[in-house]
Amino acid sequence: RKEVEQDPGPFNVPEGATVAFNCTYSNSASQSFFWYRQDCRKEPKLLMSVYSSGNEDGRFTAQLNRASQYISLLIRDSKLSDSATYLCVVNGGGWGKLQFGAGTQVVVTP
Protein backbone atom coordinates (compact mmCIF):
# COMPACT_ATOMS: atom_id res chain seq x y z
CA ARG A 1 0.00 0.00 0.00
CA LYS A 2 1.33 3.45 -0.89
CA GLU A 3 1.97 5.80 2.01
CA VAL A 4 -0.06 8.59 0.42
CA GLU A 5 -2.80 7.88 -2.10
CA GLN A 6 -4.84 10.20 -4.25
CA ASP A 7 -7.48 9.81 -6.94
CA PRO A 8 -5.58 10.82 -10.08
CA GLY A 9 -8.68 12.29 -11.76
CA PRO A 10 -9.04 14.22 -13.93
CA PHE A 11 -11.86 16.06 -12.27
CA ASN A 12 -13.56 18.07 -15.00
CA VAL A 13 -15.26 21.03 -13.35
CA PRO A 14 -17.39 23.76 -14.95
CA GLU A 15 -16.24 27.26 -14.14
CA GLY A 16 -17.97 28.49 -11.00
CA ALA A 17 -18.67 25.01 -9.65
CA THR A 18 -17.32 23.34 -6.51
CA VAL A 19 -14.95 20.40 -6.54
CA ALA A 20 -13.64 18.33 -3.67
CA PHE A 21 -11.23 15.45 -3.43
CA ASN A 22 -9.45 13.44 -0.76
CA CYS A 23 -6.06 12.01 0.03
CA THR A 24 -5.48 9.03 2.32
CA TYR A 25 -2.31 8.35 4.28
CA SER A 26 -1.09 5.19 5.96
CA ASN A 27 1.21 6.43 8.73
CA SER A 28 -0.88 7.20 11.81
CA ALA A 29 2.13 9.00 13.35
CA SER A 30 2.07 11.70 10.67
CA GLN A 31 1.90 15.18 12.14
CA SER A 32 2.03 17.63 9.28
CA PHE A 33 -0.13 17.83 6.18
CA PHE A 34 -0.03 20.09 3.17
CA TRP A 35 -1.65 20.67 -0.19
CA TYR A 36 0.58 21.75 -3.05
CA ARG A 37 -0.34 22.86 -6.53
CA GLN A 38 1.72 21.86 -9.56
CA ASP A 39 1.27 23.34 -13.00
CA CYS A 40 2.41 21.46 -16.06
CA ARG A 41 6.21 21.15 -16.22
CA LYS A 42 6.67 23.42 -13.20
CA GLU A 43 7.76 22.91 -9.62
CA PRO A 44 5.14 22.27 -6.90
CA LYS A 45 4.11 25.31 -4.88
CA LEU A 46 2.52 25.33 -1.46
CA LEU A 47 -1.22 25.94 -1.60
CA MET A 48 -1.99 25.57 2.08
CA SER A 49 -1.12 23.72 5.24
CA VAL A 50 -3.81 21.55 6.79
CA TYR A 51 -4.58 22.05 10.46
CA SER A 52 -6.41 19.71 12.80
CA SER A 53 -9.38 22.04 13.09
CA GLY A 54 -9.61 22.55 9.35
CA ASN A 55 -8.74 25.79 7.64
CA GLU A 56 -9.86 28.01 4.83
CA ASP A 57 -7.97 30.30 2.49
CA GLY A 58 -10.27 32.21 0.22
CA ARG A 59 -12.04 29.73 -2.03
CA PHE A 60 -10.00 26.80 -0.71
CA THR A 61 -10.92 24.71 2.33
CA ALA A 62 -8.80 21.91 3.77
CA GLN A 63 -9.93 19.34 6.31
CA LEU A 64 -8.12 16.65 8.28
CA ASN A 65 -9.74 13.46 9.52
CA ARG A 66 -7.25 11.68 11.77
CA ALA A 67 -9.58 8.82 12.67
CA SER A 68 -9.98 7.80 9.04
CA GLN A 69 -6.55 9.07 8.03
CA TYR A 70 -7.43 11.33 5.19
CA ILE A 71 -7.25 14.99 4.26
CA SER A 72 -9.49 16.79 1.83
CA LEU A 73 -9.42 19.87 -0.36
CA LEU A 74 -12.49 21.75 -1.52
CA ILE A 75 -12.39 24.46 -4.16
CA ARG A 76 -15.41 26.75 -4.41
CA ASP A 77 -16.32 28.99 -7.34
CA SER A 78 -13.72 27.33 -9.55
CA LYS A 79 -11.70 29.54 -11.88
CA LEU A 80 -10.00 28.57 -15.11
CA SER A 81 -6.72 29.32 -13.38
CA ASP A 82 -7.41 26.59 -10.82
CA SER A 83 -6.64 23.99 -13.49
CA ALA A 84 -3.60 22.15 -12.15
CA THR A 85 -2.50 19.01 -10.37
CA TYR A 86 -3.00 19.10 -6.61
CA LEU A 87 -0.48 17.17 -4.56
CA CYS A 88 -1.15 15.88 -1.07
CA VAL A 89 1.92 15.91 1.18
CA VAL A 90 2.29 14.16 4.51
CA ASN A 91 5.27 14.04 6.82
CA GLY A 92 6.48 10.60 7.78
CA GLY A 93 6.30 10.77 11.51
CA GLY A 94 9.28 11.25 13.81
CA TRP A 95 12.08 12.05 11.41
CA GLY A 96 9.95 14.10 9.11
CA LYS A 97 10.30 12.63 5.65
CA LEU A 98 7.85 14.38 3.36
CA GLN A 99 5.83 11.93 1.29
CA PHE A 100 3.97 13.09 -1.79
CA GLY A 101 0.87 11.66 -3.33
CA ALA A 102 0.81 11.21 -7.10
CA GLY A 103 -1.57 14.13 -7.47
CA THR A 104 -5.17 14.84 -8.47
CA GLN A 105 -5.66 16.61 -11.77
CA VAL A 106 -8.34 19.29 -11.91
CA VAL A 107 -9.50 20.73 -15.21
CA VAL A 108 -11.81 23.74 -15.05
CA THR A 109 -13.76 24.30 -18.25
CA PRO A 110 -15.53 27.46 -19.47
Added chain:
Amino acid sequence: DGGITQSPKYLFRKEGQNVTLSCEQNLNHDAMYWYRQDPGQGLRLIYYSQIVNDFQKGDIAEGYSVSREKKESFPLTVTSAQKNPTAFYLCASSMDRGNTEAFFGQGTRLTVV
Protein backbone atom coordinates in the same frame (compact mmCIF):
# COMPACT_ATOMS: atom_id res chain seq x y z
CA ASP B 1 15.58 37.44 -2.35
CA GLY B 2 15.55 34.20 -0.37
CA GLY B 3 14.99 31.04 -2.30
CA ILE B 4 16.19 27.76 -3.64
CA THR B 5 18.07 27.59 -6.92
CA GLN B 6 18.63 24.61 -9.15
CA SER B 7 20.95 24.50 -12.10
CA PRO B 8 21.06 23.83 -14.92
CA LYS B 9 17.43 24.00 -16.00
CA TYR B 10 18.02 21.55 -18.85
CA LEU B 11 20.77 18.94 -19.01
CA PHE B 12 21.65 16.40 -21.65
CA ARG B 13 23.81 13.42 -20.83
CA LYS B 14 25.34 10.71 -22.89
CA GLU B 15 24.86 7.18 -21.72
CA GLY B 16 27.59 6.09 -19.35
CA GLN B 17 28.36 9.57 -18.06
CA ASN B 18 27.95 10.87 -14.54
CA VAL B 19 26.30 14.27 -14.15
CA THR B 20 25.86 16.52 -11.13
CA LEU B 21 22.78 18.64 -10.51
CA SER B 22 23.22 21.71 -8.35
CA CYS B 23 20.88 22.82 -5.56
CA GLU B 24 21.55 25.89 -3.43
CA GLN B 25 19.31 27.57 -0.84
CA ASN B 26 19.70 30.78 1.15
CA LEU B 27 16.68 30.19 3.40
CA ASN B 28 18.81 28.87 6.26
CA HIS B 29 16.85 25.62 6.12
CA ASP B 30 18.22 22.53 7.83
CA ALA B 31 16.47 19.89 5.71
CA MET B 32 16.97 19.38 2.00
CA TYR B 33 15.47 16.83 -0.37
CA TRP B 34 15.87 15.48 -3.88
CA TYR B 35 12.85 14.14 -5.75
CA ARG B 36 12.42 12.61 -9.15
CA GLN B 37 9.26 13.05 -11.22
CA ASP B 38 8.46 11.06 -14.35
CA PRO B 39 5.80 12.20 -16.83
CA GLY B 40 2.32 11.85 -15.36
CA GLN B 41 3.72 10.53 -12.10
CA GLY B 42 4.11 11.81 -8.58
CA LEU B 43 7.31 12.79 -6.80
CA ARG B 44 9.58 10.04 -5.58
CA LEU B 45 12.18 10.70 -2.89
CA ILE B 46 15.79 10.00 -3.87
CA TYR B 47 17.79 11.33 -0.91
CA TYR B 48 17.22 13.69 1.97
CA SER B 49 19.43 15.45 4.48
CA GLN B 50 18.39 16.79 7.85
CA ILE B 51 21.71 18.37 8.78
CA VAL B 52 25.15 19.11 7.38
CA ASN B 53 27.34 16.05 6.79
CA ASP B 54 24.40 13.70 7.13
CA PHE B 55 21.99 12.28 4.57
CA GLN B 56 19.72 9.26 4.14
CA LYS B 57 18.48 7.24 1.21
CA GLY B 58 14.95 7.74 0.07
CA ASP B 59 12.80 5.33 -1.86
CA ILE B 60 14.80 5.26 -5.10
CA ALA B 61 18.44 5.99 -4.17
CA GLU B 62 20.07 3.39 -6.40
CA GLY B 63 22.23 4.99 -9.08
CA TYR B 64 22.37 8.36 -7.29
CA SER B 65 24.74 9.96 -4.80
CA VAL B 66 24.66 13.18 -2.76
CA SER B 67 26.79 15.24 -0.41
CA ARG B 68 25.96 17.85 2.21
CA GLU B 69 29.20 19.62 3.05
CA LYS B 70 27.51 22.98 3.51
CA LYS B 71 24.11 23.88 4.87
CA GLU B 72 23.25 25.80 1.70
CA SER B 73 24.19 23.14 -0.82
CA PHE B 74 22.92 19.64 -1.62
CA PRO B 75 24.22 18.48 -5.02
CA LEU B 76 22.90 15.30 -6.63
CA THR B 77 25.06 13.11 -8.87
CA VAL B 78 23.31 10.86 -11.34
CA THR B 79 25.74 8.03 -11.98
CA SER B 80 26.04 5.69 -14.92
CA ALA B 81 24.52 3.01 -12.69
CA GLN B 82 21.14 4.74 -12.95
CA LYS B 83 19.60 2.85 -15.85
CA ASN B 84 16.75 5.21 -16.65
CA PRO B 85 17.83 8.71 -15.63
CA THR B 86 15.67 10.77 -17.98
CA ALA B 87 13.30 12.65 -15.66
CA PHE B 88 12.45 15.95 -13.97
CA TYR B 89 14.55 16.41 -10.82
CA LEU B 90 13.31 18.63 -8.03
CA CYS B 91 15.23 19.88 -5.03
CA ALA B 92 13.42 21.14 -1.95
CA SER B 93 14.23 22.48 1.48
CA SER B 94 12.33 22.88 4.71
CA MET B 95 13.08 24.50 8.03
CA ASP B 96 12.26 21.65 10.31
CA ARG B 97 12.68 18.08 9.06
CA GLY B 98 9.38 17.94 7.25
CA ASN B 99 7.25 19.41 9.99
CA THR B 100 7.09 22.64 8.07
CA GLU B 101 6.35 23.19 4.44
CA ALA B 102 8.96 22.54 1.78
CA PHE B 103 10.01 25.03 -0.86
CA PHE B 104 11.08 23.85 -4.28
CA GLY B 105 13.59 24.92 -6.84
CA GLN B 106 12.50 25.24 -10.45
CA GLY B 107 13.79 21.80 -11.30
CA THR B 108 16.26 20.29 -13.74
CA ARG B 109 15.13 18.31 -16.77
CA LEU B 110 17.68 15.62 -17.48
CA THR B 111 17.64 13.83 -20.81
CA VAL B 112 19.89 10.96 -21.80
CA VAL B 113 20.90 11.12 -25.44
